[in-house]
Amino acid sequence: MYTNILISKQNSITTITINRPSKLNALNKETIEELHEAFKASDNDTSTTVIILTGSGEKAFVAGADISEFANFSVDQGGQLAAKGQQLLFDFIANLSTPVIAAINGFALGGGLELAMAAHFRIASTNAKMGLPEVSLGVIPGYGGTQRLPQLVGKGRAMEMIMTAGMIDADQALSYGLVNHVVNQAALLPLAEKLASKIINNSSIAIGSAIKAINAGYEDGVNGYLTEITEFGNCFGTEDFKEGTTAFLEKRKADFPGK
Structure with a gap:
């Protein structure tokens, strides 16, 4: 059914895994559309009460957007890319009535961090690295990053992260309040499932x-x-x-x- 994502369901927890390991799970147009469909279907499924979002492998959650798809875009095309992406996926996830936990299992950069920030909360593995490196490419975060990062970590820290285009590690992300928990890779999904099972007990x-x-x-x-x-x-x-x-x-x- 899907080319770039995997879906599994256990009890009332649906896990959506971005599965482009050769591209470090980078977000291309097709993956964004597939994620939209998967989240929409899971939200409409009354037997799903929590959604876990993660990346395949042990290197990356999502290492960024697929730059080759938009390197030659015009001003209008760039604006449309951001508007459509926000509407189709990032705002869509943020406003979903089904809770979404992002389990960050490695690099979450650019559109990958923006995707994690659209989830209702985040947990990370010890090897995770997070950042918004867009200004190093002559552009800014366009999938909600300039709005959600300051909401989560504060204006000053967000300004520094965005302007330096640097990465922070999992422990720094924890101290910033960007993620709620940090555990080793093997414990990441079990922790997500444990948190999900606590959520399931409630209305x-x-x-x-x-x-x-x-x-x-x-x-x-x-x-x-x-x-x-x-x-x-x-x-x-x-x-x-x-x-x-x-x-x-x-x-x-x-x-x-x-x-």
């Missing part, structure tokens, strides 16, 4: 509402507090709320229907 409807409310706080012209109020109120009309509160009062574990 998928409430989690979708939380994602919407959190994201609203980073949107221009949107009052995140008002979104929170609306989403909080909406939760009261769900079967999950009825089950969660009933289970609490009955001192038993909730069995959320996801409705």
Whole structure:
């Protein structure tokens, strides 16, 4: 079904693996389109409650975009490339109601780091290296990097990372708050699955509402507090709320229907 990605599913966890090892899993147009389709299908699959995103092999999560595809683009084509990519994949993932964990298993550079930052949170292996080297090519990050990196690490650190085009290692990424956990390579996917299993215990409807409310706080012209109020109120009309509160009062574990 897919040329550049692999899909596996265990229990209610779907793992999407970018599989272009000879290109260090670089993002080309076809891979971006396949990822969009895979995320869309997983989000629409009611039996999937968490998505893990990773790269194949032990060298790279995604080593960047496929520069050969756009080296000769005009100003208009460059703008369209960024606009389409953001809409089709990066913003699409960020606003997905199904939680997405990025398991960074190696290099996450340029579009690769932007892809990881679009996920709802990130974990990394000890050998991971992260950076946005675009200015060394005479361009800037175009898939949300100039916006998401400052949100995650602060303006000053983002300015330094982008202007120097340098890489940071996993421990530095952890201290910056760019990733939540660092473990050795063998423990990376098991940790992602462990975190996913904790998420699965909770209401998928409430989690979708939380994602919407959190994201609203980073949107221009949107009052995140008002979104929170609306989403909080909406939760009261769900079967999950009825089950969660009933289970609490009955001192038993909730069995959320996801409705």
